[in-house]
Amino acid sequence: MINIAIDGPAGAGKSSAAKLAAKELGYIYVDTGALYRAVGVAVLRRGLDTAKKEDVIPVLAEIKIELRFIDGAQRVYLDGEDVSAEIRLPEASMAASNVSAIPAVRAFLFDLQRSIAKNNNCLMDGRDIGTVVLPDAQLKIFLTATPEIRAKRRFLELEQKGTPVDYDALLEEIKQRDYNDSHRAVAPLKPADDAVMLDSGDLTLDEVVKRICCLAAEI
Ligand code: DC
Numbered sequence: 176m177i178n179i180a181i182d183g184p185a186g187a188g189k190s191s192a193a194k195l196a197a198k199e200l201g202y203i204y205v206d207t208g209a210l211y212r213a214v215g216v217a218v219l220r221r222g223l224d225t226a227k228k229e230d231v232i233p234v235l236a237e238i239k240i241e242l243r244f245i246d247g248a249q250r251v252y253l254d255g256e257d258v259s260a261e262i263r264l265p266e267a268s269m270a271a272s273n274v275s276a277i278p279a280v281r282a283f284l285f286d287l288q289r290s291i292a293k294n295n296n297c298l299m300d301g302r303d304i305g306t307v308v309l310p311d312a313q314l315k316i317f318l319t320a321t322p323e324i325r326a327k328r329r330f331l332e333l334e335q336k337g338t339p340v341d342y343d344a345l346l347e348e349i350k351q352r353d354y355n356d357s358h359r360a361v362a363p364l365k366p367a368d369d370a371v372m373l374d375s376g377d378l379t380l381d382e383v384v385k386r387i388c389c390l391a392a393e394i
Pocket of ligand 1: 185186207208209211212268271272275276300301302303304352356
């Protein structure tokens with residue numbers, strides 16, 4: 176199977192670009208952040224603290240998380256319920272970042288990610304795909320952009336959706352998540368030694384997709 180790993184910070188454009196590139200290549204697109212979000216939602220639903228491992232770890236024994244691919248689009252199921260919309264709520268972002276720092280949560284989701292990659296040609300995006308989950312991926316890409324550019328993109332996206340938010344608060348949240356994701360002890364966000372670095376700051380979405388497809392054509 177061909178496996179392509181795309182890692183990078185929140186808002187670098189990984190999911191939009193990876194989704195389109197996967198379509199072009201005929202691979203499935205796997206958004207691993209959705210798995211951490213689903214764990215975060217399960218903990219929030221129980222009224223527990225996503226930052227406390229004593230709260231989070233017992234929840235893992237009670238839940239089942241699955242990914243299903245419907246017409247190539249990924250849906251996330253928590254105990255058989257489709258939570259694909261709920262995991263995108265703003266509170267799910269910080270919840271996901273919090274639970275993702277807990278080693279037991281990472282171990283809980285590891286086999287699921289590995290088995291999808293073993294059985295499918297896929298483009299998998301996340302934070303530790305090239306470094307931990309798929310160290311043997313045939314292609315690893317680390318997609319970045321400055322926090323300001325990422326906050327601006329997200330700001331415009333939310334404004335277009337009719338749910339404007341404060342830019343400064345957004346920038347602060349992005350910086351906080353960058354810090355959390357890259358300073359945790361286990362599987363921190365960092366490029367694999369053999370990753371191709373791609374800065375999406377000066378590129379359009381189409382250009383990023385083209386670069387990914389060109390790199391994939393060289394595999
Ligand atoms: O990609 P995202 O914003 O949906 O991810 C949500 C959180 O999950 C992110 O803050 C860090 C965590 N995450 C992770 O630790 N490892 C991954 N492979 C994917 C996401």
